[in-house]
Amino acid sequence: MNRVARSDELHARVQRFASGDSAETFSGLAQEIAQFQREFSAGFARLWARRSAASDAVELIPGVPCDAFRMTRVALHPESDDQARFATSGTTGSARGIHALRRLDTYRALALRFGRAALLGSNARPRVVALAPRLDDPPSSSLGYMMALFMADFEQSATTDVRAPERWLLDEQGVQLAALERIAERAMEAGEALVVLATSFALVGLLDALEERRINAPADTVVMQTGGFKGKSREVDGELLRRDVARAFGISEQRVVSEYGMTELTSQLYEATLPGSALHAEHRGPPGVYFEPPWLRVVPVDPISLEPVAPGEVGIARIIDLGNIDSAIAIQTQDRVQRTGTGITLLGRAPGAPPRGCSLAVEEFLRARGS
Amino acid sequence: MSDGTPTARRARLEPLLAAARSLLDAASERGALARTRLVASTGLSPQGVDFALRRCLEANPSEDELLALLAATPEVPRANVLLSANVFVAAHRAIAIALAASERVFVRPSRREPALAELLWEATPGSFQLRSELELEPGDHLWAYGSDQTLAEIARSTPQAVTLHAHGSGFGLAVLGNARVSATDLERSLLGLAEDVTLFDQRGCLSPRVLLVAGDPGRALELARELATILAHLELCIPRGRLSSEEAAELTLYRDSASYAGELFSAGLGFVSVSPSEQFILPPVGRNLHILATENPLALIANLAPFVTSCAVEGDPALRAALQHALPCARSSRFGTMQRPPFDGPVDRREWSPRVLPT
Numbered sequence: 001m002n003r004v005a006r007s008d009e010l011h012a013r014v015q016r017f018a019s020g021d022s023a024e025t026f027s028g029l030a031q032e033i034a035q036f037q038r039e040f041s042a043g044f045a046r047l048w049a050r051r052s053a054a055s056d057a058v059e060l061i062p063g064v065p066c067d068a069f070r071m072t073r074v075a076l077h078p079e080s081d082d083q084a085r086f087a088t089s090g091t092t093g094s095a096r097g098i099h100a101l102r103r104l105d106t107y108r109a110l111a112l113r114f115g116r117a118a119l120l121g122s123n124a125r126p127r128v129v130a131l132a133p134r135l136d137d138p139p140s141s142s143l144g145y146m147m148a149l150f151m152a153d154f155e156q157s158a159t160t161d162v163r164a165p166e167r168w169l170l171d172e173q174g175v176q177l178a179a180l181e182r183i184a185e186r187a188m189e190a191g192e193a194l195v196v197l198a199t200s201f202a203l204v205g206l207l208d209a210l211e212e213r214r215i216n217a218p219a220d221t222v223v224m225q226t227g228g229f230k231g232k233s234r235e236v237d238g239e240l241l242r243r244d245v246a247r248a249f250g251i252s253e254q255r256v257v258s259e260y261g262m263t264e265l266t267s268q269l270y271e272a273t274l275p276g277s278a279l280h281a282e283h284r285g286p287p288g289v290y291f292e293p294p295w296l297r298v299v300p301v302d303p304i305s306l307e308p309v310a311p312g313e314v315g316i317a318r319i320i321d322l323g324n325i326d327s328a329i330a331i332q333t334q335d336r337v338q339r340t341g342t343g344i345t346l347l348g349r350a351p352g353a354p355p356r357g358c359s360l361a362v363e364e365f366l367r368a369r370g371s
Numbered sequence: 372m373s374d375g376t377p378t379a380r381r382a383r384l385e386p387l388l389a390a391a392r393s394l395l396d397a398a399s400e401r402g403a404l405a406r407t408r409l410v411a412s413t414g415l416s417p418q419g420v421d422f423a424l425r426r427c428l429e430a431n432p433s434e435d436e437l438l439a440l441l442a443a444t445p446e447v448p449r450a451n452v453l454l455s456a457n458v459f460v461a462a463h464r465a466i467a468i469a470l471a472a473s474e475r476v477f478v479r480p481s482r483r484e485p486a487l488a489e490l491l492w493e494a495t496p497g498s499f500q501l502r503s504e505l506e507l508e509p510g511d512h513l514w515a516y517g518s519d520q521t522l523a524e525i526a527r528s529t530p531q532a533v534t535l536h537a538h539g540s541g542f543g544l545a546v547l548g549n550a551r552v553s554a555t556d557l558e559r560s561l562l563g564l565a566e567d568v569t570l571f572d573q574r575g576c577l578s579p580r581v582l583l584v585a586g587d588p589g590r591a592l593e594l595a596r597e598l599a600t601i602l603a604h605l606e607l608c609i610p611r612g613r614l615s616s617e618e619a620a621e622l623t624l625y626r627d628s629a630s631y632a633g634e635l636f637s638a639g640l641g642f643v644s645v646s647p648s649e650q651f652i653l654p655p656v657g658r659n660l661h662i663l664a665t666e667n668p669l670a671l672i673a674n675l676a677p678f679v680t681s682c683a684v685e686g687d688p689a690l691r692a693a694l695q696h697a698l699p700c701a702r703s704s705r706f707g708t709m710q711r712p713p714f715d716g717p718v719d720r721r722e723w724s725p726r727v728l729p730t
Contacts, residue, residue, distance in 0.1 A: 043631035050630055064631050065624045071632035072648050303620035306627075316620075332627065351617060360540040360576065360653060360678055 003040050003076060007326055010036060011106045014322045018110055018295045026297060027058040029322055033329045034061045040076040043068070044328065059299045059308045063318040063332030066264055069097030074264075076326050077102045086142035088263040099142065099263050102326040110267050110323045111146050112153050114279075114293040118257055119195060119224055120154065121276030126193035126222070128154050129183055131175055131202035134168040142263045143226065147197045154195060175206045184217040184249075194221040196249075201227070204236050207244050217249045222274060226259040242287060253287065260290050260346060264331045266323025267296045269344065289343035295322040298344045300337050314338045316350055375446045381437060383470045383498070390494035391430035391463050397421060405490050412486040413459050415612035419572050422609050426570060427460040432714035439715035444471040447512040447534070451505045453525065454488060455517040456481040458575040461718070462488040466499060468717060469514060479505050507533045514538070514717075522723060537723040541576040541680035542653060543567070543709050544701075546668050546694060547594070548687020549585040560685045561594070563707020565601040567683070568641075568660050570710045572612055577681040577702060577710045577718055580653050581661050583668045585690065591645050591664035592634060599636035599643040602658055606639030611658055621655040628652060629661065669693055676701075680719050683709045
């Protein structure tokens, strides 16, 4: 079987696995995808050859560092086959990398399945808006693309126009507060729920714009919060932000749900705090604990040896994502994590080597080249 | 105000230079003491400290260099010096600049690496004062060295009545032209470059992190292999010192990123990487070098210019001239002398601005 045929077959199997309609195991599929990538990616084959592990355990699949996306194309297919090119904004504000996707149907299937489980409570068909910049065409932001998917899917309306400007409520001037208030009021009047998809820095901007005021929003409003601040706003402690956002919308803190995702991945993790959601029913997770979908696994590893750490110990996250069929099955991040029961606690990005002397630190260089 | 004659200013430098000379001889009491203290404070190996002292400490600058240093340095009422961590030999030049500027010099050593400043102070009683904190007065001049983040903080907190001379972070670039050279000359050049890489154990801004090779990728691979071998041999004579856990983690991620993106050659404890793409990340500390093949080095450096503090060129005089023109603020040198620029002022000749980090 050639590369495309094998890739297509793996996409179909991963989609079946994600839908729960498969007897395959996570490990089995992960190992097959790793094998596929070893055959068709010279970079991954080199990385595999360097590893010291003799075992084929799925936890030991070598992770492709995020920086590799900034140095080279991380894809098994040629550019001519790209269906989407999502650009990294860089957790370091760094030079941009590209995550090229040959197929978007798997991305859509996985993002929607877990997004629905985490963000939809008992009230179906909410109105959905984003505190994010307008979606570009073609989409270059995986987050923007995912938000547009949620708009179209959650509303289940034939008339939903995900490119309508009134859905994207962040521009150069900041959060469009008046527009958000209008939409919230209309949702109240129509008896609809409201889902607000937002980056953390946009939420800080919203709080700054509101000062002490509140938004008159439906009681079953859900706010999805994602991402760091990336120097775009003042930094706010996560717990404080959750509390203030909940107060601003007049909702309980459980209805502010954090998402963890990155451009280099196909899949996302969520908190399981939203009452009535499928994820809450399964995990009833406290705030700050993120849950993996069945097709993704986080392996905390030692930052120097990259070996998995003992259960419960802090490591940096290696993320094995079955959705990354045509790029990199395992991504090595610098995010510090700890397994907490069945979930994952995020502890922030591992500090780069502190600048010593006058040599330019790797992160400073990346940041500067990206600016 | 001091007696500002050139003779008086020149005379203020002499005790410091004598102190530096006294550290060079490992067999002398002061030289031995320096090595013991510097090994403890820097984390470099004993051989690494000795190599850095011998190669980088400017104990015998020429008279022309000293005259240039005096000419480039303003005379001021009080000179304050804020030293960065590591690049331990840099304390000597920084203090010399301050002494050229004023007879009242206050130095705050790095908390992490105070040893060389202390050794020089002990050997030159009364020449300058060591302070744990600088107390700036209106009209003072402050020479500050460090990361751009640190300098941005200093710039924000320095009173307006104080003149700040800031020298930030950067990196060195090595360029190998495609002129035909003998195998012996090439080997000599590569050994010099490997020594420059070794001296980056001090984490200095002049050290080479990237080698641009004029020509095709095959040539870059060949050179990478050769350099890796030389670096490994050099490590046997001059062992690498310890890395912090953060540095070791950075090295691991660099290794895997570079391995994915191109070819990676083990070079003792470090690595030489080669990538076919013009995108690269700076190799971290730990005896690493990234090699890029390019038909047009000048085009490639256009985006790098603001960060390049030094540029060493071999193999093509015309290319050297063109690079000097393209990088007017970078120190120009040959391989093997990157960390030994003329003693004529700060090693970093770029005008600092908070260009790297948003403030």
